[in-house]
Amino acid sequence: MSEKKLGAAVIGAGEGIRHIKAYHQCPDYNLLCICDPNQAQIDRRMKAYPVENVRLIHDYKEILKMDDVNVVSVASPDYFHAEQSIALLEAGKHVLCEKPMTLDLDEASAIADAVRKTGNHFMIAHPTRYTPAFILAKKMIARGDIGELFMAETEYAHNYRHVGGIDNWRKDARRDPLLGGGCHAVDFLRWAVDDLPDETFAYGTKKGLADWPVDFDSYFCLYKFRNGVIGKVMCSIGLSRPYTMRSVFYGTKGTIICDNLSPKIQLSSVPFYDSDQDATPFIDIPVEVNNHNVEMQVKLMADVVLRGADNHASVVEGARTVAACCAAIESAKTGKPVKVRNNF
Numbered sequence: 586m587s588e589k590k591l592g593a594a595v596i597g598a599g600e601g602i603r604h605i606k607a608y609h610q611c612p613d614y615n616l617l618c619i620c621d622p623n624q625a626q627i628d629r630r631m632k633a634y635p636v637e638n639v640r641l642i643h644d645y646k647e648i649l650k651m652d653d654v655n656v657v658s659v660a661s662p663d664y665f666h667a668e669q670s671i672a673l674l675e676a677g678k679h680v681l682c683e684k685p686m687t688l689d690l691d692e693a694s695a696i697a698d699a700v701r702k703t704g705n706h707f708m709i710a711h712p713t714r715y716t717p718a719f720i721l722a723k724k725m726i727a728r729g730d731i732g733e734l735f736m737a738e739t740e741y742a743h744n745y746r747h748v749g750g751i752d753n754w755r756k757d758a759r760r761d762p763l764l765g766g767g768c769h770a771v772d773f774l775r776w777a778v779d780d781l782p783d784e785t786f787a788y789g790t791k792k793g794l795a796d797w798p799v800d801f802d803s804y805f806c807l808y809k810f811r812n813g814v815i816g817k818v819m820c821s822i823g824l825s826r827p828y829t830m831r832s833v834f835y836g837t838k839g840t841i842i843c844d845n846l847s848p849k850i851q852l853s854s855v856p857f858y859d860s861d862q863d864a865t866p867f868i869d870i871p872v873e874v875n876n877h878n879v880e881m882q883v884k885l886m887a888d889v890v891l892r893g894a895d896n897h898a899s900v901v902e903g904a905r906t907v908a909a910c911c912a913a914i915e916s917a918k919t920g921k922p923v924k925v926r927n928n929f
């Protein structure tokens with residue numbers, strides 16, 4: 586007899602189109618429902634990627650009453666993540682929530698409480714955890730390929746001038762760029778270092794998107810981890826350059842350079858640079874480029890729900906990344922080092 590399939594629904598049909606395709610193509614699911622308040626957006630998506638026998642709705646609350654829906658992707662604008670995730674969890678659904686989990690700590694705590702109270706599964710969709718180059722870099726660090734890691738740099742380099750989203754929802758004082766976009770780099774730093782940041786100090790500036798209603802469009806943030814590793818996150822949504830997340834990991838025996846869009850990562854195992862040496866100190870290791878690997882996320886969610894797999898992107902992980910971002914934002918505003926909250 587074939588294994589049970591999960592019923593899936595997607596809320597928000599922007600980035601949500603990746604979730605729609607991933608559920609539709611994964612044998613563990615029947616895609617049952619797509620929700621977006623904007624009919625024109627639904628029409629556009631269904632024209633480009635038609636799916637049959639799917640309920641097309643405008644109000645996510647209808648999903649709360651759908652007994653055949655087990656897993657729901659929350660891919661609405663950030664402001665709705667907490668309300669929708671909590672309502673879904675309380676209605677017995679498992680939730681795959683787009684990043685950032687929330688825009689403040691109270692909402693992050695509220696989702697964590699709802700997960701504990703209901704016992705339902707929650708995964709945060711931080712794509713760097715599914716990007717082949719970053720998975721390999723983390724694996725190499727963990728198995729000691731570069732000796733002991735002591736310093737790490739990650740980045741989120743973007744320009745949001747033309748990616749405000751439907752109704753320009755990103756251009757909003759509530760959506761700090763470090764939380765909204767920089768959370769990618771902060772989450773990758775935390776995940777790769779595999780420890781908890783204790784304290785942060787950050788500077789911010791605003792020149793690239795000077796007319797945006799945020800305090801800063803660009804940040805340098807330093808993090809001190811409990812294990813002694815120091816980390817630096819560069820985040821900007823106002824750069825004149827192509828989007829990338831170039832990251833560098835420095836260990837006692839080598840260095841890794843990687844990013845989300847290159848078909849290789851670079852490894853140097855030369856302990857000290859020798860200027861007489863002809864050969865380049867870096868070797869290239871080929872990797873697949875898959876920057877938005879939502880297929881792997883929905884597959885992992887099925888493995889967690891149906892087969893008891895470990896959820897490496899739990900609600901606590903999502904909340905800790907929100908907290909690490911909030912601490913750096915506070916530091917940039919106050920000019921003081923700020924302790925990072927890790928207990929959720």
Ligand SMILES: NC(=O)c1ccc[n+]([C@@H]2O[C@H](COP(=O)([O-])OP(=O)(O)OC[C@H]3O[C@@H](n4cnc5c(N)ncnc54)[C@H](O)[C@@H]3O)[C@@H](O)[C@H]2O)c1
Pocket residue numbers: 596597598599600601620621622623626645660661662663665683684685710711712749750751752754765877
């Ligand atoms: N993982 C990634 O790399 C990645 C990339 C882009 C966006 N995102 C995240 O995905 C989410 C959506 O961003 P986007 O790029 O799709 O924005 P978008 O503006 O392209 O699309 C948002 C969609 O949500 C719909 N919507 C608005 N209010 C809603 C509501 N109350 N309930 C349900 N749907 C609603 C809009 O009609 C629109 O179709 C955000 O949280 C964003 O941070 C993640």
